[in-house]
Amino acid sequence: MRREPDYLIYSMEQNDNWQYCTCEACQALAEKYGGQSGIMVWFVNQVADAVKDEFPDKFVGTFAYQYTRHAPKNIVPRENVVIRLCSIECCMLHDYDDCEQNKPFLQDLKDWSAIAPHLYIWDYVTDFRLYCLPTANWNTLQTHLQDYVNNNAIGILEEGDYQTVSCEFREMRSWLLSKLMWDCNADVKSLIQDFTDGYYGAAAPYIREYLELEERILLREGMHTLCYADVWHEMYSDEFITEGRRIMGEAKAAVANNPDLLKRVEKEELPLCLLQMVRMPQEGIKNGADTLFQKIVRQEGINKMTEWRHEKNADDYIQSFQQMAREAKEEQSTK
Ligand SMILES: [Zn+2]
Ligand SMILES: [Zn+2]
Numbered sequence: 001m002r003r004e005p006d007y008l009i010y011s012m013e014q015n016d017n018w019q020y021c022t023c024e025a026c027q028a029l030a031e032k033y034g035g036q037s038g039i040m041v042w043f044v045n046q047v048a049d050a051v052k053d054e055f056p057d058k059f060v061g062t063f064a065y066q067y068t069r070h071a072p073k074n075i076v077p078r079e080n081v082v083i084r085l086c087s088i089e090c091c092m093l094h095d096y097d098d099c100e101q102n103k104p105f106l107q108d109l110k111d112w113s114a115i116a117p118h119l120y121i122w123d124y125v126t127d128f129r130l131y132c133l134p135t136a137n138w139n140t141l142q143t144h145l146q147d148y149v150n151n152n153a154i155g156i157l158e159e160g161d162y163q164t165v166s167c168e169f170r171e172m173r174s175w176l177l178s179k180l181m182w183d184c185n186a187d188v189k190s191l192i193q194d195f196t197d198g199y200y201g202a203a204a205p206y207i208r209e210y211l212e213l214e215e216r217i218l219l220r221e222g223m224h225t226l227c228y229a230d231v232w233h234e235m236y237s238d239e240f241i242t243e244g245r246r247i248m249g250e251a252k253a254a255v256a257n258n259p260d261l262l263k264r265v266e267k268e269e270l271p272l273c274l275l276q277m278v279r280m281p282q283e284g285i286k287n288g289a290d291t292l293f294q295k296i297v298r299q300e301g302i303n304k305m306t307e308w309r310h311e312k313n314a315d316d317y318i319q320s321f322q323q324m325a326r327e328a329k330e331e332q333s334t335k
Contacts, residue, residue: 014066109153142188
C-alpha cells in the first residue's frame with residue numbers, strides 16, 4: 001500500500017482452486033467461525049486492523065468464492081474490509097429465487113449482506129469454456145443485478161470474454177450491461193430494440209427473431225446452464241442450429257449492400273457454424289458452415305475461443321473442419 005498508493009482496495013484472496021488448508025489449527029478455526037470463510041475473515045480482519053491507522057481511506061478486500069462462498073458465523077468483517085461474492089456456481093438462465101442451482105447462492109448473498117460493511121460482486125455473464133456459445137441470459141442479466149442491488153451490493157465486476165472478441169453478441173451484451181449498471185430497472189426489451197435498430201440496421205428485425213428463437217429453444221423447460229457449457233449441451237438442439245442459420249441468412253440478405261452492417265451480422269453466425277460443424281457435420285459441410293467459420297475467424301481476428309487450457313481454439317477447429325471436408329470429398333469421389 002505504501003509502494004502502490006493509487007488503489008482503493010487491496011485484495012488478500014484465496015487461490016483459484018479448492019485446496020484449502022486442512023491442518024488441525026485451521027480446522028479448529030473453521031469450526032469456531034462457521035466454515036472456511038470464517039478463517040479468511042479472521043485473517044483479513046487482522047490485516048485490516050494493521051493498516052487502518054496509516055491508511056484510513058483504503059480497504060482490504062477478499063473473496064467469498066468456491067469454498068469461502070458461505071458467510072461465516074461468530075465473526076464479521078471489519079469496517080475497512082470489502083467482501084467480493086462470486087456467482088460462479090450459478091445457473092445463468094434463471095432468477096436466483098427460481099432455480100434449485102441458484103437458491104443456495106441467494107441465501108449466501110443475503111447472509112453476506114447482513115454482515116459485510118461493503119459488499120461487491122464478481123459476476124459471470126458468458127460461457128468461459130467456449131466464449132462464443134449462445135447464452136440466453138438476456139433477462140437474468142437484469143434480475144441478477146436487481147438481486148445484488150436489493151441486497152446492498154455497491155460494486156460489481158461483470159466478467160465477460162476478457163481474453164478475446166468471440167463472445168456471442170459481445171457488443172450488445174456490454175452495452176446492455178452498462179445500461180443496467182446505471183439503472184437495473186430499465187426496460188430490457190426496449191434497450192435491446194434500441195441497440196439492434198442502431199447497430200444492425202435493416203437486419204435488426206431478424207436479429208430480434210433470432211433472440212426469440214434463443215428464448216424459445218435454449219430456455220425451454222428443464223434447461224439450466226452454468227458459465228461453462230460445451231457444444232453438446234442439450235439446449236443446443238438441431239432445430240436451434242438449422243433455424244438459427246436460416247434466420248441469419250435472412251438477416252445477411254437484409255444488409256447485403258452494406259459491408260459494415262453485413263460484417264456485424266455475419267459475426268453472430270460464428271457459434272451456429274461451430275455448433276453445426278461439430279454436431280451435424282454433414283449438413284455443416286453442405287451448407288458451407290466450415291468455410292464461413294474460417295472467414296469470420298479471420299475477419300474478426302479471433303484465435304482464442306476458450307478460457308480453458310485444454311479446450312480448442314479457432315485454429316484447431318479450422319484444421320479439424322478442413323480435415324472433415326477433405327474426408328467428405330474423398331467419400332463422395334469413391335461413391
Ligand atoms: Zn492450517
Ligand atoms: Zn436454472
